[in-house]
Amino acid sequence: MxxxxxxxxxxxxxxxxxxxxxxxxxxxxxxxxxxxxxxxxxxxxxxxxxxxxxxxxxxKVQLGVLPTYTDLHSFVSTQRQAQFNDLQHALKVMRIVDNNTPKPQLFLAMFMLESGRLHYNFNLQMDCGMVPISRTLLQMYDDDVDVYWLAKGFYNFVEQFEKDIPKLIDSTKSLLEKEDQDLYRFLQDKNVLDCLPLNKWYTSCFAGILDESALVKIWDKVCGGSSKVLVYVAIVLLVTLRRGILRCEDAEQVLRCIHDVPEEAEEVIANKSIELWQQCGSMIPGQGESIINKAKPEIHLR
The missing domain is CATH 1.10.10.750 (Ypt/Rab-GAP domain of gyp1p, domain 1)
Structure with a gap:
């Protein structure tokens, strides 16, 4: 009992x-x-x-913002604050940013300066996962200093697996074909399969696609070192939205459908993605294995 x-x-x-x-x-x-x-x-x-x-x-500890020695947290936090201020001041002196620069773009410029990649014709509007990651973290936490260092930590991890993103995209398409052939063929017939924003989803870790309450569950796994969990998120997102997708008449409507994820679907997507990822051994299945049928979850919405 x-x-x-x-x-x-x-x-x-x-x-x-x-x-x-x-x-x-x-x-x-x-x-x-x-x-x-x-x-x-x-x-x-x-x-x-x-x-x-x-x-x-x-x-903060997992992403290297703070050390594993708790006695040093206060000292390191002070140094992070000083470095943050120095980077921001340098960018203002160079007239790359000003007091009106949005924080996500400011953090991107700081990251580029710190990593030695800032050049004379730098574009603050460049398409980079650092921006949506920063924007999402700003919605979660109030401390700009911590948000910058967390965003940098997340994006540093993205850069570590960035070279493998083409493989992750290929695996996503292959798994989608196994799990839902009708949906796969529909996307292929509408010439949208190769237009799916998978690269953007993966480099931003789905920031801007799912809200914070759903994202934190996925980002726990990202902080733990898993990039493969993102493949499961993509698969579950597409299959969850399949009814709306199949009603679309062209590629533009499909892309709009998968961009505007219904609020009530976001928790479903996060929970089912993690469930499948864990049940499949936290790995991408090999040929012939099924990620959705193996776990037999009900992921249809409405």
Whole structure:
């Protein structure tokens, strides 16, 4: 009976978006270690959703904003603040930004300056995942300094797997064909298959496509070191919206449909994506394997 009550309670927490008490306690135990073990924290992030009260701090450590030695957090935070101010001041002296520059573009320019990639004809409006990532983080957190360093950490990870994005895109198309041949053929017939914004989705980690409450669940896995989870998000997003997509008459309507994700679908997409990713061993299945039929989830909306 005790086991049944525990399972019921755990299932209830999952349904309302909360993590079990046991998982929170497990994280607290990890955070008592000195120094923190970044590998264990990443493993926790890949296996569970980080509790909201700890996410901000855990993300900063996982993304290298803060060190694993907690005694140094205050000192490093002060240095991050000073470096942030220096970068911003330098850009203003160079007249690349001013007080009216939107923060996402400001952070992009700071990132380019810090990484030595700022050139004389730099375009603040360049298409770069750093901008939507920054914009989303600004909606989550109030501290501009932390947002910049978090955005930089996320985008540094994107750049690490950027060379593999063509493979991720090929895998996405292949998996979509296996899971929903009708949808795949429809997109192919409408000449939209190669126009899907997969590269943009992956380089922005779906920032600007899903809202913050759905994104944080996916970004927990990204912080844990997984880029493959993004493939599952793309597949589930397309299959979830299939009814609307199949009613489109041309490629423009299809692209508009997948850009305007219904609010009530976003949590479904995030939860099912992670569920499938975990059930498939957190990897992209090989030839002949099914990611959706294997788990048999119901992901149709309306």
């Amino acid at each position: 005790g086991s049944d009550k525990r399972n019921f309670r755990s299932n209830y927490y999952e349904k309302v978006g909360c993590r079990s008490i046991e998982e929170k306690k497990s994280l607290e135990i990890l955070l008592k270690e000195k120094p923190w073990d970044k590998v264990k924290l990443k493993q926790f992030s890949l296996r569970f959703m980080i509790p909201t009260s700890y996410r901000y701090l855990v993300w």
